[in-house]
Amino acid sequence: MIDNSERTGSGEGKKAMSMQEVLAARRDLAKTTSWEAYRPFRTIHEMLSHSAAAHGDRPALSFQLTSSPQDNGRTLTYDTLLAQVTQCANLFRAHGVGPDDVVALVMPNCCETVVAMLGAMTAGIVNPINPLLEAEQISAILRETKAKVVVTLRSIPKTDIAQKAAQAVAFAPNVTTLLEVDLAGYLPPLKAGILSVVRPRNPNKHHARIYNFARELARQPADRLAFEDGPEDRVAALFHTGGTTGTPKVAQHMVSGVLYQGWMFADAVCGPEDVLLCPLPLFHVMAGHVALGLALQSGAQIVLPTPQGYRGEGVFDNYWKLVERYQASIAVVVPTAVAALMQRPVDADVSSLRFAVSGSAPMPMELFRHFEEATGLSILEGYGMTENTCMVSITPGGDGSKVGSVGLPVPFCAVRILDIGPDGEIRADCGPDEVGEICVSSPGMLPGRTYIEAERNAGLYADETWLRTGDLGRLDAEGDLWITGRAKDLIIRGGHNIDPAEIEEAMIAHHDVALVAAIGQPDIHSGELPCAYVELVKGAQVTVEELSEFAREHIWERAATPKYVEIVDAMPLTMVGKVFKPELRKRAIARVFDMALVEAGLAPRVIEVTEDRKRGLVAVLDRSGDASEEAIADCLSGFVPGWRWQD
Numbered sequence: 001m002i003d004n005s006e007r008t009g010s011g012e013g014k015k016a017m018s019m020q021e022v023l024a025a026r027r028d029l030a031k032t033t034s035w036e037a038y039r040p041f042r043t044i045h046e047m048l049s050h051s052a053a054a055h056g057d058r059p060a061l062s063f064q065l066t067s068s069p070q071d072n073g074r075t076l077t078y079d080t081l082l083a084q085v086t087q088c089a090n091l092f093r094a095h096g097v098g099p100d101d102v103v104a105l106v107m108p109n110c111c112e113t114v115v116a117m118l119g120a121m122t123a124g125i126v127n128p129i130n131p132l133l134e135a136e137q138i139s140a141i142l143r144e145t146k147a148k149v150v151v152t153l154r155s156i157p158k159t160d161i162a163q164k165a166a167q168a169v170a171f172a173p174n175v176t177t178l179l180e181v182d183l184a185g186y187l188p189p190l191k192a193g194i195l196s197v198v199r200p201r202n203p204n205k206h207h208a209r210i211y212n213f214a215r216e217l218a219r220q221p222a223d224r225l226a227f228e229d230g231p232e233d234r235v236a237a238l239f240h241t242g243g244t245t246g247t248p249k250v251a252q253h254m255v256s257g258v259l260y261q262g263w264m265f266a267d268a269v270c271g272p273e274d275v276l277l278c279p280l281p282l283f284h285v286m287a288g289h290v291a292l293g294l295a296l297q298s299g300a301q302i303v304l305p306t307p308q309g310y311r312g313e314g315v316f317d318n319y320w321k322l323v324e325r326y327q328a329s330i331a332v333v334v335p336t337a338v339a340a341l342m343q344r345p346v347d348a349d350v351s352s353l354r355f356a357v358s359g360s361a362p363m364p365m366e367l368f369r370h371f372e373e374a375t376g377l378s379i380l381e382g383y384g385m386t387e388n389t390c391m392v393s394i395t396p397g398g399d400g401s402k403v404g405s406v407g408l409p410v411p412f413c414a415v416r417i418l419d420i421g422p423d424g425e426i427r428a429d430c431g432p433d434e435v436g437e438i439c440v441s442s443p444g445m446l447p448g449r450t451y452i453e454a455e456r457n458a459g460l461y462a463d464e465t466w467l468r469t470g471d472l473g474r475l476d477a478e479g480d481l482w483i484t485g486r487a488k489d490l491i492i493r494g495g496h497n498i499d500p501a502e503i504e505e506a507m508i509a510h511h512d513v514a515l516v517a518a519i520g521q522p523d524i525h526s527g528e529l530p531c532a533y534v535e536l537v538k539g540a541q542v543t544v545e546e547l548s549e550f551a552r553e554h555i556w557e558r559a560a561t562p563k564y565v566e567i568v569d570a571m572p573l574t575m576v577g578k579v580f581k582p583e584l585r586k587r588a589i590a591r592v593f594d595m596a597l598v599e600a601g602l603a604p605r606v607i608e609v610t611e612d613r614k615r616g617l618v619a620v621l622d623r624s625g626d627a628s629e630e631a632i633a634d635c636l637s638g639f640v641p642g643w644r645w646q647d
Contacts, residue, residue, distance in 0.1 A: 019380075020396045022268035026411035035412045035443040041259055042231035045089065045122045048296060052082040055272055055299040062303045062326065063111045065186040067314035069321040074111055074186060078299070081115070083222035088119025090220035093227050095149055095177045097124040099234055104147035104175075105283070106131050106138060106165040108307030112181045112213060113282050114292065116151045121258065122229065127238040127250075128283035134556050135167035142172035144250055144452060145238050151213060154180040155199055159307075170206040178206075179213040183307070238452065239285055241386045241497055250452045253289070257389040257444040261285075262293025264391065264410045269357065269380070270330055272299035277328035279309035279319075279337070284495065285390040286359040290382070291332050303328065316340045324348040331356040331377075335363045336494040336526055338371050338379075339638060346375065353377055359384065359391075360495030367638055368403055381406055383481065386497075387451075387460070388467055389444030393481045405480040413442035416466055417475050424459050430474065433614065435484050438473045439466035474614065484616035489581060491520035491530050491560075498560045503532055506554040510547065512540035515571045517579045521564060521588035524596075524638035531564035533584050535571045564588075585609075585617065589641050593619050600635040602627045607646055619643040 029038065041047040051060075056079040064073030076084065092103055103120035104127040107113040113128075120126035127145045129138055131152075142150070152165035162180070169175045184199075220226070237253040270276065276295050280287035282304075295302040303326050306312025315322075319341060323331070333341075333356050356371070359382040368379055383406035384391040392415065395407035409415045416439045417430040430436035445467050451457050462468055472485040491498040500518035507516045515535040520528030534547060548565050555561050572583040586609035593606050603625025612618045621632065621643055629645075636643050 019268045023264075023394075023396075023408075023411065026264065026268070027408075030412040035260055036233070036256060039256055039259060040263070042233075043122070043229050043255060044118060044236065044258065045085070045225065045229050047259060047262075048078075048082050048085060048118060051296055051299055052078040054078075058272065058299060059301040060296065061111055061114055062301060063109065063186075064305055065110075065183060065307070067306050067312055067318045067322070069318055069325040075301075076111055081118075084115045084217065085118040085122065086225060087217045087220040087222045088115050089122035090226045091179075091216050092119060092123035092149060094220065097149055099124055099230065101125065101149075102127050102145045102147040102238065103149045103151065104129055104142055104145065106150060106152040106161060106168070107181065107282075108153070108159075108161065109279075109282055109304040109309055110181070110183065110186070110307055111304075112151075114304075115217075116179075116181075116213075117282060117288065117292075121236040121255070122225070123227075125235055125238060127240075128288055129240065130281070130283050131161045131164070133164075134558075135164040136171075136556055138164060138168035139171040141240055141250065142168055142175060146174045147172065148174060149177045149179065150175050150208070151179045151181065154182040154184075154212075156183055157199070166206055169208050173207065175206075175208045178208040178210045179216060180210060181213045185214065237289075239283070239288070239386050249456055251386045251450055252446050252452060253389045253444070254446060257446070258289055258293065259297075260412070260443045261289040261390050262295075262297040264412075265290070265294040265394075266297040269294055270298045270300045274298065274300040274329045274354075275326050275352075276300060276302045276330045276332055277305070277323060277326060278302055278332040279305050279312070279315055280332055280334065280360075281309055284360065285384070285386050286334075286382075286495075287332070289390050290359070290384075291357075300330075301326075310334075310337050310340075316344060319344070320346050320348040320350055323350045323353060327352040329354045333358050333379075334360045334495045335367060338363070338367055339525055342367070342370055342374060350375070355380055357382065360492075370637070383407070383483065385469060387445075388440055388442055388469075391444075392438075392440050392442065392469075402480055405476070405482045407481065408479055409481065410442075413440065413444075415440055415475065415481055417473060418462060418466070420462055420468070424462065424468075426462050432477045433474050435472055435474050435614075438469045438471045438481070438483070440469060441466055472616070482614065484612075484614065489519070491518070491528050493520070493523075493528055493530065493559055494526040496559060498530055498557070500530070502557060502560045503530055503551070503555060503562060507532060507534065507547065507551055509554060510542070510550050512536050512542040513547070514538075515579065517571060517581055517584055518562065519581055519584050519588060521585075522592045522639045522641055527640060529563040530560055531566070531588060532562040533571065533587075534565060534567050535569075536567060582611075589617060589619055593621075593636060593639070593641075593643065596635055596639075597632075600631070602631060602635060604632060606643075609641075612642075615642050617641045620646050622646050 057077050059075045060078045060081045062075040064071040101124040106129050117126050153161045155162040233256045235252045236255040236258050238250050241249045278291045282288045355378045357380045382394040393407045393409045417436040418439050419427040419436050421427050447461050473483045489500050503518035504516040514537045517533045521531040523529040544565050572580040589609045590606040604621040606619045607622050608620050
């Protein structure tokens with residue numbers, strides 16, 4: 001095990017402090033003041049200027065177009081990054097972006113995405129959009145946010161981002177300017193020349209004026225902002241919470257909340273000597289606010305391998321070599337990425353790594369242990385959500401007794417476990433180890449205005465103060481948070497939120513369908529996959545295959561298409577006639593676990609799925625055959641739900 005109990009802070013002459021000590025000191029600080037009164041920076045540009053003054057010629061950001069460890073890539077120093085962000089903010093202001101105007105980024109990861117994100121938050125409001133969404137979904141988000149400027153790619157082979165962005169802008173009349181980033185600049189001269197011949201035709205059948213991002217950037221001053229960088233707190237970012245077929249849920253993030261996400265871990269998780277390898281997409285708050293923010297406020301270097309991150313060709317195969325190439329000290333991961341990495345040998349010198357940071361979805365306990373055994377590294381597991389700007393809690397790492405928890409609340413953040421009634425009233429605070437709904441109060445919240453659309457905020461807060469996460473959990477006697485399930489019905493596929501209503505609304509349109517209930521079934525690679533249970537109208541003869549085809553044709557978001565469809569005689573209902581999804585989740589766990597056991601040639605089967613007070617849903621297995629506990633654990637180790645033998 002690599003010893004990372006002591007490390008150096010980001011300032012000269014600081015006493016080496018452990019992460020636990022830094023976070024403890026900041027939790028103590030939070031008892032004496034508020035975040036608004038304390039926060040060291042008032043604006044994004046002020047924060048970046050401070051980092052550039054302290055670490056000017058040190059590398060801040062690196063990006064490579066391909067995953068090869070021999071790729072030269074591109075690195076920006078803190079001085080260069082500040083200059084380009086300053087130019088970018090001036091560019092957006094020159095195109096009419098004020099403090100209340102929105103710049104949408106339909107972009108994969110690259111240096112320009114970081115520059116545009118920071119520049120947009122300086123000049124106005126940034127809205128990073130998942131470029132894998134369909135054009136209709138992107139257009140819906142552009143209309144919802146009233147985006148004035150869109151930054152996207154110039155047409156390039158092997159991606160249709162430019163084409164989708166153009167289609168989306170055509171149905172977003174509020175967009176006046178489209179700025180194109182040309183990734184050809186990352187190619188060697190010969191390949192760039194070939195690209196100029198084979199490049200797809202640039203789509204421009206829309207009303208917005210098109211400009212070259214690099215050329216427009218170069219026209220702006222780099223040594224000063226051409227406008228006043230007002231210190232007042234305001235909305236700086238809009239992040240959508242997942243794919244949608246209609247009006248999306250878009251959460252608002254304040255300048256103070258964005259700065260808070262980086263500050264809470266600066267000096268604690270990393271410092272100037274650190275390198276974060278971050279293949280997560282910047283349109284996700286874990287990368288866009290937490291990883292980027294803590295790197296920039298710590299003077300560290302953040303590395304973005306390939307535009308698609310973990311989805312990029314060869315990233316998993318070359319991952320350990322990229323660690324060696326950049327001498328990465330911190331790996332930013334998600335459970336699905338860890339599962340893929342554990343299927344590949346550690347084929348490089350990774351002694352520079354100190355630990356990994358994981359978020360976006362719960363880490364299965366066995367996968368957690370497998371990673372630590374294979375690499376000798378601790379995983380710091382964080383818990384958060386888009387509505388809270390991001391982080392709620394984090395584990396310290398290296399504490400084997402707390403494996404499975406998501407740690408202590410971060411500084412200035414309070415967590416309550418509440419028993420909440422059907423009308424949203426607080427009935428009681430749950431005691432230690434009692435399961436209830438996790439509710440949060442932190443500087444990342446915006447009570448009453450979390451979502452752009454006012455009616456979507458109804459019922460989101462308990463007592464108008466505590467954000468209802470929709471997750472079920474408990475606080476133990478030491479204050480560590482444990483997640484045991486979800487009160488809300490979101491399906492989390494590899495960290496991507498899927499609203500089950502998307503599936504249900506599409507499939508209920510079939511004339512033979514009476515009821516539809518969509519849930520997430522356990523999956524060893526993605527954590528969850530969408531599945532649908534269907535009750536037919538009386539006398540209908542439609543088949544599962546026909547329903548599956550109907551779903552593929554009518555669900556806009558490909559990731560939301562059910563991977564399993566089952567026709568049931570009668571849907572389980574509550575006393576008031578609502579579909580009782582917990583029963584369907586139990587059925588799905590039993591089916592998936594039994595299938596895994598059959599494929600592994602193991603005789604035990606699931607007798608029932610029960611609710612454990614501390615562990616959440618647990619599959620109970622019979623003891624048929626002579627399968628060992630080790631064999632069962634190996635078969636089921638990648639799933640989030642746990643299991644136990646029949647008593």
